[in-house]
Each structure stands twice: as structure tokens, then as C-alpha cells.
Amino acid sequence: MKKQIVVALALLVSTMSFSQKSELKAAEKAIKTGNFADAKSAIQSAESLIGGADDKLKAKFYFLKGQALYANGTASNSDIDAAIESFNKVSDVEGSSKGKYTVQVNTLKTEILNNFLTKANSALQSKDYVKSSIGFEKAYRMSPQDTLYLYYAASTAVTGQDYETSLKYYEELRDLGYQGVETQYLAVNKESGEEELFDNQLMRDASVRAGSHIAPKQKNTESKSAEIVKNIALIHLSNGDNEKAISAMKDAREQNPDDLGLLISEANVHLKMGNKDRFKELMQEATTKDPDNAELQYNLGVIAGEAGEVDAAKSYYEKAIALDPSYADAYNNMAVLILGQEKEIFDQMNALGTSAADDRKYEELQGQKQKLYESAIPFLETTLKLKPKSIQAAKTLMNIYSALSMTDKFQDMKAKVAELEAGN
Structure with a gap:
């Protein structure tokens, strides 16, 4: 059986x-x-x-x-x-x-x-x-x-606004410890004098040997870990999960306490949440870690300006300009700060009566307003020089030239504004 x-x-x-x-x-x-x-x-x-x-x-x-x-x-x-x-x-x-x-x-x-x-x-x-x-x-x-x-x-x-999917992938990248650091291969084009990026070392070296390029070098790109964690936090933020957003940043910073990118990312998350005081604290910490970073100084200027701290904002913008003389937005915001003070002058002028004393005060305020305009001109002119297509800067300059009876400059800027508007 x-x-x-x-x-x-x-x-x-x-x-x-x-x-x-x-x-x-x-x-x-x-x-x-x-x-x-x-x-x-x-x-x-x-x-x-x-x-x-x-x-x-x-x-x-x-x-x-x-x-x-x-x-x-x-x-x-x-x-x-x-x-x-x-x-x-x-x-x-x-x-x-x-x-x-x-x-x-x-x-x-x-x-x-x-x-x-x-x-x-x-x-x-x-x-x-x-x-x-x-x-x-x-x-x-x-x-x-x-x-x-x-x-x-x-x-x-x-980019496709599929945030649920992107969050899943970003969290997977974070858990993998993805850094995304790549080696870039560069050399200077003899003819143009400009540095060019090559797809790989072989192509770069071949161009150098052929004599079309000189000064070969290579460098590593920055880690993408800060960007990944920032995006995780921002997606949580857009979903209304503020606690998850802060937790994501906190965990990342605990693992990488010296990572400036993560520090700035956390600051931006707080700014998105409306926590401007915490944003300011973190940005000040960032400037301590990287005192030569013009963008950090500029961002502190923006926050100080929004808080009505005019002198502090000016100081930050001045530092940004000193660190990066081509920082157009810093020049523009300096002009905005200066011109923002004219409202107080206008209010005082409108509150005056018709007495002789009021007339004298009016003339004094008129002089202050003129000095205000004059002090804003260099910043606006530099802004327009760095950003030739800035219609707002051109229009503001045109109005200031008009108010100061600078006829020739007014006419030139009027033509510039018309040209820019026609281009749009």
C-alpha cells in the first residue's frame, strides 16, 4: 500500500x-x-x-x-x-x-x-x-x-504638481541617504575665453589635447540632501501638515548640524508658515556660519524691512551690496526703503495749516522730500543698469526725474519706459 x-x-x-x-x-x-x-x-x-x-x-x-x-x-x-x-x-x-x-x-x-x-x-x-x-x-x-x-x-x-507622488519619492531618497553629488568636468574655450562643461572626462580631455580648450579642472556639485528635505517639508506644509514639516527639518538638521543648506531650508519653511521671528533667528545663525553670503544678508534685509526696521534693513542691504556689487535686488530694495519714508513726509505736509509757521514747515518738508528722492536715484540707476528690462525701476526713476525737474533725464527715461512697454 x-x-x-x-x-x-x-x-x-x-x-x-x-x-x-x-x-x-x-x-x-x-x-x-x-x-x-x-x-x-x-x-x-x-x-x-x-x-x-x-x-x-x-x-x-x-x-x-x-x-x-x-x-x-x-x-x-x-x-x-x-x-x-x-x-x-x-x-x-x-x-x-x-x-x-x-x-x-x-x-x-x-x-x-x-x-x-x-x-x-x-x-x-x-x-x-x-x-x-x-x-x-x-x-x-x-x-x-x-x-x-x-x-x-x-x-x-x-513640477507636475503631483505632490503625493513626489513626497513618496523624496522620502525614499532621504531614507536611502541620497546626496546626488556629481563630478563636473570643465575647461576654458580658447576662442571664447569662457569655461565650458563637458559630459564626461574623456570628452574634456580630448578637447584639451586637440588644443581647442585649456585650463582643465573638475569640481563636485553640492549635495542635494538639503533640497530633498526642504521639499519634503514644503509638501507637508502645502498639505497643512505643519508639524510634519518642522519634524522633517528638525530630523535632518540633527543629523547634519553643520549643513548650511539645511539651516536655510528650515528658515524658509518657517517663513512659509509665517514664523518671521524664527526665520530671522535662523538666518542670523546662518550669517554667523557664512558671513560672506550676500543672499543671507539680503534676506535678513527683507524681513527687517517688512517688520518696519528701516535702519536694520538698510544695514543688511548695504552688507549684501558690499559682498556682491552686482546684487540688483539689494539696490532696488534700498531704493524702496528710502522712498517708503516719503509717506510720513506727505502726511505731515497734508496736516499743515496756512500760517506763516506752517508755510516754513512745508518748505522744510519739501526739502526733505527732495533729498529723499535724490538719495534713491543712485540705487535705482544701478538697478536699471544691472537689470535693463526692469520697467518698475525705469518708471520710478522717470517720476523722480520729473518731480526734481530734471528735464533731460526725464525725457530719456520716458523714452526708455515706452521702449520697455512696447517690448512687452
């Missing part, structure tokens, strides 16, 4: 093995003819039996399943995800990069990866950011060592 049971079991195993091979053969044939629906059906029939198969048969099963689900790139996103997962199982089963099906999968994965990247870049060019994000995410799943693709997926999702 026992012998009969053993024989029966042996027959059952043999039948299962035959069925598996038969279904896989059918799937293989269907894939070759492009009949992916039949291939998927055959794979589904074999799947329930594959658990007891040997590794060779399992590897073949996962290889064919991946092909059937991928359907030459025409499948749904969920089927493509399942196909990638199946392809990745092939090498797990074979346990060697030289396994028969692993070698075939690697060749196929390269083809599929390039297809994902082509579609992602094409969607990016046509500004279909959500579709581009999907393509980059699929490329990353196909090649997990290329974390840059996941970063692109997160960035394009943000």
Missing part, C-alpha cells in the same frame, strides 16, 4: 513538472509571436505550480513572466512594475550574474531601461511632467543603483 502511495506521488510530481514545462513552452511561443495575452494566460496557469519547481525552471518562469507582463512596453504601469519585479527575481533564483536567464534578462533590461529613459526625456521636453516622472521612476526600479533617476522622478513630479 505504501509503495502505491509513493508511486502515486511520483506520478503527481511528474505530471506537475510536465504541466509546468508545457505552459512555459506555450508562453514562450506566444511571446515570440507577440501574443502577450495568451502568454500571460499560460504564465498564470503555471504560476500555481512553480513553487515546487527546480531553480532552472523557476528562472525560466520569471524570465518569461517578465516578458509577458512587459509586452514590449505596451503594458499598463502596474503590469510593468510586476514585470520589473519578475525580472529582478531571475538573478535571485540563479544566484549568479552568469546564469543563462540572468544574462538574457540583463540584455533585455538594458533595452527596457533605455526605452524608459527615452520616453521620460521625451515627456520632459513636451512638458508632460507627470508622464516623465513615471518614466524616470520605472528606470530607477529597473536599475536601482542609479538613484539619480529616482531624483528626476521626484523633481518632475513636483
Whole structure:
């Protein structure tokens, strides 16, 4: 009796093995003819039996399943995800990069990866950011060592305003410890005298050897970790999750206490939340860490100006200009601060009566107003020089020239304003 049971079991195993091979053969044939629906059906029939198969048969099963689900790139996103997962199982089963099906999968994965990247870049060019994000995410799943693709997926999702998806990808990048530091290869073009960026070291070195470029150098880009954490926080903020936003920044700064980028990012999160006092505190801390950063001084000037701290704001703008004489916005905001004081003068003038004393006071205030205008002119002129298309600066200058009876300059600026408005 026992012998009969053993024989029966042996027959059952043999039948299962035959069925598996038969279904896989059918799937293989269907894939070759492009009949992916039949291939998927055959794979589904074999799947329930594959658990007891040997590794060779399992590897073949996962290889064919991946092909059937991928359907030459025409499948749904969920089927493509399942196909990638199946392809990745092939090498797990074979346990060697030289396994028969692993070698075939690697060749196929390269083809599929390039297809994902082509579609992602094409969607990016046509500004279909959500579709581009999907393509980059699929490329990353196909090649997990290329974390840059996941970063692109997160960035394009943000641009496409798919914040839920971008948050998921950014948090994954954060948990991976992604830095995104890249080496850039540069050299100076002899003809133009300008420094140019090359795609890789080989191209840069070839240009130097050819004599078209000189002064080769390389440098690393800044880490993207601060940007990632900042975006996580800002997405939480836009979702109304203020506590999660602050928590994200706090955790990041605890891990990287000397990271200036994270410090500034936390300050910006507080500014978005309306916590201007905390923003100011953090920005002052940042200026201590980086006293030669003009942008930090400028931002402190903005906050001081909004708080009505005119002298402090002027001081910050002056520091920004001293550190970066080409900082157009700092010049412009200095002019705005100065001209903002004219309201007080106007209010005093309008409150005066008709007595002789009031007339004298009026003349005094008129002189103060004139000095105010005169002191704003250099900042506005510099702003316009640095930003020649700034209509607002041009209009303000035109009005000041008119008020000060500077006829020639008024006429020139009037023509400049008309030119700028016509260009828009």
C-alpha cells in the first residue's frame, strides 16, 4: 500500500513538472509571436505550480513572466512594475550574474531601461511632467543603483504638481541617504575665453589635447540632501501638515548640524508658515556660519524691512551690496526703503495749516522730500543698469526725474519706459 502511495506521488510530481514545462513552452511561443495575452494566460496557469519547481525552471518562469507582463512596453504601469519585479527575481533564483536567464534578462533590461529613459526625456521636453516622472521612476526600479533617476522622478513630479507622488519619492531618497553629488568636468574655450562643461572626462580631455580648450579642472556639485528635505517639508506644509514639516527639518538638521543648506531650508519653511521671528533667528545663525553670503544678508534685509526696521534693513542691504556689487535686488530694495519714508513726509505736509509757521514747515518738508528722492536715484540707476528690462525701476526713476525737474533725464527715461512697454 505504501509503495502505491509513493508511486502515486511520483506520478503527481511528474505530471506537475510536465504541466509546468508545457505552459512555459506555450508562453514562450506566444511571446515570440507577440501574443502577450495568451502568454500571460499560460504564465498564470503555471504560476500555481512553480513553487515546487527546480531553480532552472523557476528562472525560466520569471524570465518569461517578465516578458509577458512587459509586452514590449505596451503594458499598463502596474503590469510593468510586476514585470520589473519578475525580472529582478531571475538573478535571485540563479544566484549568479552568469546564469543563462540572468544574462538574457540583463540584455533585455538594458533595452527596457533605455526605452524608459527615452520616453521620460521625451515627456520632459513636451512638458508632460507627470508622464516623465513615471518614466524616470520605472528606470530607477529597473536599475536601482542609479538613484539619480529616482531624483528626476521626484523633481518632475513636483513640477507636475503631483505632490503625493513626489513626497513618496523624496522620502525614499532621504531614507536611502541620497546626496546626488556629481563630478563636473570643465575647461576654458580658447576662442571664447569662457569655461565650458563637458559630459564626461574623456570628452574634456580630448578637447584639451586637440588644443581647442585649456585650463582643465573638475569640481563636485553640492549635495542635494538639503533640497530633498526642504521639499519634503514644503509638501507637508502645502498639505497643512505643519508639524510634519518642522519634524522633517528638525530630523535632518540633527543629523547634519553643520549643513548650511539645511539651516536655510528650515528658515524658509518657517517663513512659509509665517514664523518671521524664527526665520530671522535662523538666518542670523546662518550669517554667523557664512558671513560672506550676500543672499543671507539680503534676506535678513527683507524681513527687517517688512517688520518696519528701516535702519536694520538698510544695514543688511548695504552688507549684501558690499559682498556682491552686482546684487540688483539689494539696490532696488534700498531704493524702496528710502522712498517708503516719503509717506510720513506727505502726511505731515497734508496736516499743515496756512500760517506763516506752517508755510516754513512745508518748505522744510519739501526739502526733505527732495533729498529723499535724490538719495534713491543712485540705487535705482544701478538697478536699471544691472537689470535693463526692469520697467518698475525705469518708471520710478522717470517720476523722480520729473518731480526734481530734471528735464533731460526725464525725457530719456520716458523714452526708455515706452521702449520697455512696447517690448512687452
